[in-house]
Amino acid sequence: MNTMADTFDKPLVDRTERAGNVRRLLLLGGCLILAAASLALFGNLHGRLALLAVFAVVAVIGVICLFGFALGLLAIGGRADEGAAARSFLDGANQGTVFVDAKGAVHYANQAYGRLIGNASGSSVQTPVQMLARHPAVAEDVYWLAKAAREGTGGRREFRLDTPLSGEDGHARWYRVSVRPISSPSGKLEAWQIADITADRRQEEASFRSLQDAIDYLDKAPVGFFATDSDFDLTYLNATLANWLDTDLGDFEPGRTALDDFLPKSVRAGVMGRIGSIGEGESRTIEVDLTTRRGRVLPVRMIVQKARERDGSQGLRTIVLNDNPGERTHSEAAGARLNRFFNAAPMGIATLNEGFETKQSNPSFARIFGDRASQHAVAFLDLLNDESAERMRERLRAASAGAAEIAPVDVTVKGERPRSARVYLNVFPDRESAEDEAIILFAVDTTEQRALEDQFAKAQKMQAVGNLAGGIAHDFNNVLTVITASVDFLLMNQKPGDPSFQDLLLIKQSANRAASLVRQLLAYSRRQTMRPKMLSLTDVVADLDLLLKRIAGDRTRLERRHARDLWPVMADIGQFEQVITNLVGNARDAMPDGGTITIATRNVEDHEVAAFGYGELGTAEYVLVEVSDTGTGMPPEIAERIFEPFFTTKEIGKGTGLGLSMVYGIIKQSNGFIFVDSTEGKGTVFRIFLPRFVPEPQLGVAPKVGAVEAVEKMDLSGSATILLVEDEDYVRAGSVRALKMKGYDVHEADSGLDALDVLEELDGKIDLVVSDVVMPEMDGPTLLREMRKKRPEMKFIFVSGYAEEAFAKNLPEGEKFGFLSKPFTQKELAMTVKQMLESED
Secondary structure, three states, X not given: OOOOOOOOOXXXXXXXXXXXXXXXXXXXXXXXXXXXXXXHHHOOHHHHHHHHHHHHHHHHHHHHHHHHHHHOOOOOOOHHHHHHHHHHHHHHOOOEEEEEEOOOOEEEEOHHHHHHXXXXXXXXXXXXXXHHOOOHHHHHHHHHHHHHHHHOOOEEEEEEEOOOOOOOOOOOEEEEEEEEEEXXXXXXXEEEEEEEOHHHHHHHHHHHHHHHHHHHHHHOOOOEEEEEOOOOEEEEEOHHHHHHOOOOHHHOOOOOOEHHHHOOHHHHHHHHHHHHOOOEOOEEEEEEEEEOOOOOEEEEEEEEEEEXXXXXXXXXXXXXXXXXXXXXXXXXXXXXXXXXXXXXXXXXXXXXXXXXXXXXXXXXXXXXXXXHHHOOOOEHHHHEOHHHHHHHHHHHHHHHOOOOOOOOEEEEEOOOOOEEEEEXXXXXXXXXXXXXXXXXXXEEEOHHXXXXXXXXXXXXXXXXXXXXXXXXXXXXXXXXXXXXHHHHHHHHOOOOOOHHHHHHXXXXXXXXXXXXXXXXXXXXXXXXXXXXXXXXXXXXXXHOHHHHHHHHOOOEEEEEEEOOOOOOEEEOHHHHHHHHHHHHHHHHHOOOOOEEEEEEEEEEOHHHHHHHOOOOOOOOOEEEEEEEEOOOOOOHHHHOOOOOOOOOOOOOOOOOOOHHHHHHHHHHHOOOEEEEEEEOOOEEEEEXXXXXXOOOOOOOOOOOOOOOOOOOOOOOOOOOEEEEEOOOHHHHHHHHHHHHHOOXXXXXXXXXXXXXXXXXXXXXXXXXXXXEOOOOOOOHHHHHHHHXXXXXXXXXXXXXXXXXXXXXXXXXXXXXXXXXXXXXXXXXXXXXHHHHHHOOO
């Protein structure tokens, strides 16, 4: 074993010394060769023999040197100098270094290592593993380092020892120990290095304590402080501000809370706009009322400054002062109150100069006119559309001229989703000391009001058209009923071979077609009969797949996209199928050159409703059905009228204009909503929102009496006494004739009052009453209530062109009755009467 003064590579020194000896031998051999050569040239036979002997010795030495060079045992050059430099560097290093072979023998240890372990003499130098094994607290680290040395990977560990490695008394010390493999001519060695880093750790701990003290000072400061990243998410919040905002610092996570979470919604856009307009390094004071986690109002002054982060982005460094009026003078408190009123006002307030540019504005002004309005010196007229700007310019000129009374003006703000506002103007009271402020502007947001007015006007228009359509349909139904009954009577007396038989069939088919148009009108006016039941719209659309593909045609691709776990809805399956087929047919017609029709369904949570931007759509849970195409689209003026009856863009003879009207009525009668969004050249999307239905298993729904079923072989004859009440003479006459032909004893009345007289004459001996709903003097529901007073068990059938729900609400809850929809055939009348008479109730 070498002492600490020895070099780490003993063979290096040996090789250097041997190289010097060889050079001396070569020099001596050269001298001998020269001497022998001289003897050979000038001497005798003995000289020649001496020369041969010298050559032989030199040859042997040369062979040995060649083997030495090949094996690396000899070298030529200044390696001795290199070894001295390495030994000088390692001996003078402050870090302890020791080289150990695979057997644990120490090949070299420098003086710093001796000082660390308290062995300056160099006797019995222990390896780091042997030395550290005496300290159980670092056993795991020592094991890891020893394993890394054996595997040749190397590694480093830092740990704390309660006593120094030197064994002297003293305080705990921190050490950094590292090991790495090296190669040497004598084999692989492990280079261990040990450094005492106690001073560095103490400096780090002192810095950490200073940082903790600084944070503690900042947390306990009498002012609030926060920092944000470039997205205005809070990255730091001091304890004072957290206490003011009712926020638990233990739950605070940097980057998870947005600054605007603590701003009232009414001023959020304006304040964030003012903050966003601050330049780098610029400071700005903003007075605002913050909202705490408990919903309290906290009036503050924020001194906001933008600073560049390490990653190059810009964040905020903000001091928050609690704007407590008690800490200010009377004038300061009054000014603070005025600023709060200004910033918290729900209406937009701004001052304009002579050039109609903004000088000061509150957050509500930016909320109404956009983020750009929060910037300084913005031309107010540039915020409006052209028509509004022209009207506004006249009012501003009048205000600038000092007009006393200026009428308010309604304006529309520019933007993707334009907003409406009513603007009031006033002359600045003290223009000379107002720093170029000439006009005071007040703006009230009327966007929602205008939307409601438009919706109300549209609803009134649709309702008026619906009432008109319903009235026409009611009268037309009576005419169709007479036509249908008369044709049925004529067909009964004609044989299929008669020349007039085909004409009668044609009349009946035309009447049926007219009845279909009437049903569409009733669907629009929401007065048709609906049989709603719980449906899964995914299944309904899937069952229609083949039919829809035929409707779409060969040049159009039909795609279906359905979300999982679709909620159920309540709708009439037949009516809803008409809705889908009609929309697909319209989409096909909108794509003359072919394209793609997409039917998509998904659930819409209540919090998603506002994102659609439909003011009429209330906040609730819906099932959304979207039917979209890639067709020609529609301009806005056509899209606004698309649901009106008889409005069509198709050529004459290719559409009645009732298809989408019927769709609108069906969806409305199903308590749903339908909207259309269309862009010329891009396509159209119809969105249907049906309310989610939550079934109640404990409640059963009994089937209504009087449902007409097509039973071909049913015996429709009878002998009961029937009272038929109908104000239309021709309808009444046809129905009486049809029932008498089936064997019934039929009495008739042309009004509700007349029916009560007939009931009195017959002493109440009537088995069934068949009555129209809409009649003069007394309608059908009133007649039913009056007759129930005398005959509570009397059976009743209502006949109407409207849905039964339209008049059932005027009857007592639980009232049972039959229903027959106009127009009807004589067979349908007989079947309904037969079923009602045979019913138990």
